[in-house]
Amino acid sequence: MGLLDTLLGRSKPVQPNLDQLFGLPSAAMTLEVNGTFRPTGYGAVCYRKAEGVAFSQVESDVEELLEGIDGPKVQVSKDKYGYTWVLCQRAQDDMTSLVNDVHAVNSALQDNGFGPYLLCTLVSFQDDRGRKLALIYLYKQGTFYPFAPLTEPQRDNTLELQIKAQLGNDLRLEKDLSRWFPVWGAPGM
Amino acid sequence: MATKTRFAPDRGLTSRMVLVMFLIGLLAVAFIAALVAFVPARSLPIVLIIAALILGAQFFFSDKIATFAMGAREVDRKQAPELYAIVERLCALANMPMPRVAIADTPVPNAFATGRNPNNAVICVTTGLLRNSNLTEEEVEGVLAHELSHVAHRDVLVITIASFLGILAGMVARMAFWFGLGGDRRDDRDGNAAMAQLVIMLVSVVTYAISFLLVRALSRYREYAADRAGAHLTGNPTALADALRKITGDMSKIPQQDLRAAEPYNAFYFAPALASKESLMALLATHPPTEKRIEQLNKIALELNSNRPNLH
Secondary structure, eight states, X not given: OXXXXXXXXXXXXXXXXXXXXXXXXXXXXXXXXXXXXXXXXXXXXXXXXXXXXXXXXXXXXXHHHHTSTTOOEEEEEEOTTSEEEEEEEOOTTOHHHHHHHHHHHHHHHHHTTOGGGEEEEEEEEEOTTOOEEEEEEETTTTEEXXXXXXXXXXXXXXXXXXXXXXXXXXXXBOXXXXXXXXXXXXXXX | OOOEESOOOOXXXXXXXXXXXXXXXXXXXXXXXXXXXXXXXXTHHHHHHHHHHHHXXXXXXXXXXXXXXXXXXXXXXXXXXXXXXXXXXHHHHHTOOOOEEEEEOOSSOXXXXXXXXXXXXXXXXXXXXXXXXXXXXXXXXXXXXXXXXXXXXXXXXXXXXXHHHHHHHHHHHHHHHHTOSSOOGGGOSSSHHHHHHXXXXXXXXXXXXXXXXXXXXXXXXXXXXXXXXXXXXXXOHHHXXXXXXXXXXXXXXXXXXXXXXXXXXXXXXXXXXXXXXXXXXXXXXXXXXXXHHHHHHHHHHHHHHSSSOEEO
């Protein structure tokens, strides 16, 4: 936000940065090579539902688009903070299609002027021992961070920091640790 | 690249804000010119430095002063996980750093934001807002989005700078009254110094009064701006309007003496603790009337409903 906008108190809604998402397939590869974490095939987009019919229209268009021929399995749910999650499921090794599905949601919202309501995208992983991990993409920062939930409100910070060290070359990771907010109960975990 | 947006800027609000800031600046220049003309060169820097120091301290410690005055305590994620979750999500939407979160133990439903910049911001809600006010989660979120917009707009900084003139004028008036800034009394054979002292006092008092009104007007415009930005952030202007209705309704029911302690910090509040209906009071108010704020929010709701986004 520029000086003038600050001075005049007219902050604008922030547009999402969508490009970095396409780094996910290579990150998934790195995780598999380095350790035991494998994709679960689940990915979810989280957005804030704006009021009014215009947004609802876009929402139903998105569902239709995704459920078209050869599409992923889609499930839409609302969390307790009022955010909507669109959960997509693909084959476990098909990270590229999953990213494309997620991107379809993004572009639909953005083309209709609702880009600022995209919150985050989550792609989940699991290892042999059943440990859970999600890579979460912050649309406005254009950065990723790992989220490894144990039982709420405990999270496996050691694992998260290990993952951070591993993925530095594949993804742009969020440096400000205070922005690594947990998403308890997110679908697809 | 053209991005699509649902929101039209409010040019009227912007130009009114520019006008008020311009008038404050103009008044400051005129006042300082008068000081230079009537106050001897050796006392002038002292007055300016003291005023700057007072204001600098107020600004730098704004987070501590406000939270202390309100009896608020900072809470961590474990103490208020729900509140944290809401604020964190809003910050991620707005791409802002996470502010510190505080809770004030008072039954008046309200919230305020303070701190010298977004990295040192504190966002404070009262227990009344969280528990007693029957606000839904979306409404609480609307209130928090409004407060986060104050942080994004650096309203503490803007209002502090705007108030500098008032503090300076008030100090000069008092110093002229107690010590006389007009120069050496022993040389005062023709009453010139006494005359100058009177002029300084009058000019200062008038400057103080005008700048007070201008700062209050600016504060009201900043509230409109924060409402706007907050509604754009959550995409839910109606929830914010409902919150306003509930809070102002609740607040006028609470007895007056409870509110006296809250009064000095009204400028940073979500809704002022003192209700006012008369037009003189409207001129002095830190916040615009609730009906006008709701009117603006309804307009934003209509923009959100329109079928086509604007190219921006």
